[in-house]
Amino acid sequence: MTGYPYRTVFVWGAVLALFWLAACSPWSVAWNLGIGTAVALVACIALAAATRRIRAGRAASRQVLSAMDSALRTLPGNIRRNTPLVLAVGESSGVLARAFGNDVVHVTDVAIWVRVEDPVQLKYIADALKRWREGQGPDAVAYLVDTDSTVDAATLTAATLRWRTAVDETSRAVGYALPVCVAVYAAESAVSQLPCPWFGLSGVLPSQRSALTDQIAASALAHARWVAQGERARWAYRVAQLDAAARWAAGALLPGLTDSGRGTRSVNLVAFGVTAAQGAVSSDSLVGHYANAITGLKQPSLTAAHARLPLPDALLRGIALQPMQHPLPRALAHAFVGLAVALCAAAGASAWQNRALVARIQANMMRYQAVPPEHDAARSDALSALRRDRTELERYARSGLPPRLSLGFYRAGALLPTLNTLIASYQPPEPPPPMIELNGLSLFKTGNAQLNPGSNRVMFGALEMIKAHPDKRVLVAGHTDSTGNPANNMKLSEARAASVRDWLADASGIPLSHFAIQGYGDTRPKAPNDTDAGRAANRRVEITLIPDCRSDGTTARATHSPPGQPACSFE
Template sequence: MQRLGYPARTIVVFAALLALAVHWFVQPFGKEWIWLSTVGILIVAACLVGWRTRQLSRARRSSADLLTALGAATVDIPLNLRTRMPLVLVTGDALASIFDHGAGKPRLVLIGDGAIWLRVDRPQDLPGVALAMRQWRDGQPPDGVVLSMAPALHADADVLSQSLRVVRQALADASRIVSARLPGYVAVYQRLTRLAPADANAALRWHSVSSATPLIDAQRIEAVIRNAESEARRQAGDRYASAHAAALASIIGWTQRVVFGTLTDPRQPATPWALYGAGWIDCGPASDATRPWEQDVQRQTCIAPASVDATPAPWPLPQSLIEAMPRRIPASPRAKAFAHAIGITALAAGLAFLGSGRHNAALLDRVQANLARFASLTPDHDAARRDALQALVADRDELDRYARTGVPLRLSFGLYHGAQLLPALNTAIASYQPPPPPAVVTLDSMSLFDSGKAQLRLGSTRTLVDAVEMIKSHPGKRILVAGHTDNVGDAASNLKLSNARAAALRDWLIEASGIPATQFAVQGYGDTRPIVANDTPEGRAKNRRVEITLVPDSANGSN
C-alpha cells in the first residue's frame, strides 16, 4: 500500500483561494488592480496544479514496476517503519553479484540488517528512483547513495573517470529533485591477493570508515591502513595478512586519487559528492595486470600483480558503511503541508493587515483634510464652505454607516479608528451658519419717477439717503439695482422702462456714494416678477418698484 505524499496541489489551491479572498475583501493594492491580479492568480495556480499533475503522472508511470517490486519485498515491514528504516540506493558496478541472493536472478530490493537496499542499474536513473522513493516513503527521501566500485570491470583509468563523472552528475540531480542532500558512500570490490586466508570469512570482511558528517579525511582513511597493518603484525606468520595489508594500502591510495578526486573535485561542473563513508573488501570480479588498479601498482612498484579469479556471488553488502549514517527526523508530508499552510495564512494575514492599515490611513487623511479645509474657510466664502460641508456630511454618513452596520474587512482587523472622528465631524457640521440673506431696499417707483419716465424727479433723492448709507456700511459688496413695473401696457415697453429706471438710479448712486461703477449691476425685469397680484390699483402700485440688493462680490472669492 502506498501512502500519499506531500499534497502540493491542495496547498496551491489553498494559497490561491486565500490570495483571492484577501485581494477581493481587503484590497491591499487598490481596486484598480483587482481584476488583473485575479486573472494572474488563477493562471499561476492553474499552471502549478497542471505541472504538478503531469509530474506525478510521469513519476507514477516511470516507477510503477519499481514500486510493485518494493511492495512485494517489503510486505512484511510495517508501514510506519518505511520512514524509520534507512533506505539506501546502490548503483555502479557488479550489482548483479551484490543482489544475487539465491533468487535465480538479481533482486531489486534486499532487506539487510536494519536497512533497505535498492538496486539502481543505471546511474542516470538515480533522480527518478529517488523521487519515487520519496513518494513511497511518505515524503522522506532516500538516506544515502552507495557507489559500488569494481575497478577490474573497467578497461582503463579514462573510461573509469568518465563513468565517475556520470555518477557525480546523477547524484547532484537526485539531490536537487528530492530537495535534500543525499549522503554518498563508495564501496570498492577488488580481489587484493591470490592467497587464501586461514579463516575463509576474513576475505569477506569490510575495511571501512564512516561518519555522521561529510568528512572523509586522510587521517581517518589512514586509520584503516594502520588497523590492517596491526593485524598483519599480530599474525606475523600469515602470508595472507601481510599481502592483504600491503594491497589494501595500495587500493586505498588509488581510490583517494582516482575515485575520490573525481567525485569531489570542485573544478568539475556538477556538485561535488558529500562523502560520508568508504569501504574496501577483498572480494570482486576476476582481475589481471591490464586493469586500472593493477596498472597503477605496476607503475608504483614495477611489479605486475598476479591474475586473480572472481569471488562467487553473492558479494556482501557494505553494511558497515551506513552504521554512522546521519538520521533524519521523519516529518509527515501532511505535517509539512500544515506548517506551510500556517505560513501561507500568516503571509495572507500580513498582507491583510498591510492593506487595512493603508485603507485606514487613507480614510483618516481624507476626513482630516476635509475638516481642515472646512475650518480654513471664512463665512464670507459661503459657496466654498457649502462644498466643504457636503464633503463633511458624506464623511459623517460613511462613518455612521460603519458604526451601525459594521466595519468592512478592508478597514477592520483592529485597525479601524474612524469612530473617533465622528464627534469632530458632527461639531463641524453643526457649526455651519448660513449667511444672512442679501440686504434689500425696495423703493416706490412713483416716488422717484413720473409715470412712464426714467428720469429722477427733483427732490426725490431725499428718499435715497438711507440707501446710500446702507451701501457704504457694507463695503466689498456688489450692488444690484433691479427695476420692476406692473402689467399695464406693452410687456416690451415695460421691460425697457424698468431697465432705464434701474440705470438712472445706479448713475445717481455712483455719483452720491463715490463707489466705482464696477461694483454696480443693473437689471430690468419689467412685469415678470410681481410681488402681489396686479388685479387692483394697490397691487399694481406695490409692483411698481426699484430694488437695491447687496450681494457678495465674486471677485473676493465667492461664487
C-alpha cells in the same frame, strides 16, 4: 513528492493571496485584478508541475515498489521500519549487475538494498519508499565502485557528478541530507580461499583523506594475525591491492563527491570502505595505472570469472535509522505560517488604510475651515466632501467595518461628531440682490430724461420691493442703446436713473441717502444693437437692492454687489 500535500498547500496559499487582494488590499481595482490573475496563473502552473511530478514519481517507482512487496511479503510487518533501507547506485551499470544479478531488491541480514541505475529516478524512488515506509525515508545511499571497470577518467568524473547532483536533489525531496556510503571493490584474479571483509570507516570520517586511507591500510595489515601462516604472503599482496584501490578512490573519486564549487552541495559522506572481489585485473584500468605509478610495478592483465559482489553491509554500522517524518504536521505548520503571513499583511494594509482614511477626512475638514465664507463655491465643494465623509462613517457605524479596516486600527469614528458640527455650522449665502428691470420706452421719450405721464404704474413693483426690504440700499442704474454720442448717452442714462430715484424716494418716504444712481450709457448692452428689438431691450433702468454696510465699511455680501458704485459709498 513525499506524501506532502503540495497541491493543497499551493491552493491554500493562492486562496489566502486572492482573499487579501479582494478584501484587504490598499491598491486600486486594476492592480488587484492584475495581481490576482498572476497569482491564479502561478497557482495553476504549480499545480500542473506538482501533478506531473507525482505522476512521474509513480511511474518511476512502480517496479521498485512491486519488487519490495514481493521480497518482503513473507517477512514481519515491522521490517520496513526497523531494517535499514539503502539505495544502491554505481558508477556503471555493470557493478550493479554484479551486486544484484537480475534483482531489483535484495534483502540481507543487515539491510534492504534497492537497486537504482538511473540518476534521474533516484529522487522518485526515494520519495516512493518514504511513503511506503509511512514517512520514514531511505537510510543511506551506497555508491558502488568497481575499480577495474573504470578505464576513463572523464567518464568517471561525469558519472560521479551526475550521481552527486541526483543525491542532492533527492535530499531536497525527502527533506534531509541522505547519508552516503562509498564502497570500493578491488579486483583480484586468483581464486582465494581467504574471505575478504570490508575495511573502512563508518560514522564520523577524518577530514584528511590520507588519514582515512592510512586507517584502512592499518586495519588490513592488522587483520593478518587472523590469517593462517601459509596464507600471509597472499594476504600481504591483497593488502597492497586494497591500499592502492583505497588511495586511488580517495584521490580520484571522493573529491568529485565532497569538494565544493561544482554547483551542488557536497554529499553527506558517512562511510568509506574497500574490499577485494574476484574479477578481471586490467593494467589499463585507472587503478592499474595508479598502482604502477606508486609501486613501479606493472600488473599483468589477468582474466577470471566474475563472482557476485558482496554488498557493503559492514559499512552501515555507523549509520542510524531515519526517524519517522509524517508530512501532515509539516504541511499544517506551513499552512499556519502562510495564514500568519496573510494576517500580518492584512493588519499592515488595515493600519495603512485607516491612517489614510483619517488623514483624508482631516484634510477635508481643514480645507473647509480654510475657505472664507465669501467664497461660497469653494466652500460648497469642501462641504460636499465633508458630507461624503460623514455618510461613509455613518455607514460603517451602522453596517460594520469592511475587512480592509476592521483589524483593530479603526480610528475614524471619533471624527464623526466633529464632522456633524462643521456641517451644521454652514450658513448658506444670502440670495443675490433683488433686481427689477424697467423698460425705458415706457418711462421716457427718446432722448429725454423726464418721466412720462402715467409711468408711475410701471414703477409700483419696484416701490413694493423697496418697502419690503427697508434694510437694503437701493441702486438705480440707467442704460441706453448705442444710438447717438456715447458721452451724451452716458449723461442721459445717469439723468434717467436720477429721475427714477427721485420718484421712488418721494413715493416711499425713504431718504435720498438710501439711494445711489449710476449711469452706464451703452457700455453694458444685454442684446445686440443692430436690431430695433435689441436697441429697445438695451434702453432700460435696473433697480437693485444691496445689503447695508457693516460697521467695518464692507458689504455683507460684497461678491454679490452689482458692478458699479458699491452700496457702501452711498454717503
